Amino acid sequence: MTLMTWAYLLFLATSTGGGVLFFAYVLPGRRFPLIALVGHLILATITMVLLLFAFRHNGSSVYHILGWTVFVYILTFLLGIIFFMAFDMRGRRLPLRYLTLHVSLTIVTFVLFTSAVSLRIPYGNPQGILKTGSQSSLWQLIHRHNSQHHYPALPPKGL
Structure with missing residues (x-):
């Protein structure tokens, strides 16, 4: 398996964990343990490192799509860390508009990443x-x- 495939699989695992955290946040009376959020953060960090390596070593024609994927992923990652430090570490509840922003950026990253992984344009004829x-x-x-x-x-x- 290629580096891009591993990064994509870890991205899917991170997104699945984030989806579980999202439903635990939205459903009333449900609280998730802090270790689940830390696990989501660790998976997101490993995914970011693999995505950066894949961006560095990928010589395909989807270079610009992968560049936008890295940009949006880093933005989502940094916002997630800021939200974690500002709200979750202090025991405060994250406002829904910030959570919506984070989930929206994750969806954009998913669309771009899926396009970069699946689109292979051969050079020449x-x-x-x-x-x-x-x-x-x-x-x-x-x-x-x-x-x-x-x-x-x-x-x-x-x-």
Whole structure:
């Protein structure tokens, strides 16, 4: 598996943990342990490191999409750390608008990351140069067929 695949799988694990934390936050009367939030933070940190390495070593044509993914992920990561220090470490409840901002940035990161992982555009023309006229492979097949069956080998009209 490539570095991008590992980063993507860890990103999915981080998002799943964040989704569980989100539902524990939204449902009334539910509180999540602080260790769950720290685990989410650790997974997000490892994902960020792998994403940065993948960005550094990826030489594909999706370089600009991966760059935007790294930018939005770092922004989401920093906001998550700021929210953690400002609210969760002090035992205060995170306002819903901040949580919505964090989740929205995570969704944008997911869309960009999925695009960067799944989109592979090959360089150049993998089929080779298209030949036309009497040099085309179809004309050569017709000529061979006509030669084998003793038909006159005339070029097609218009050439």
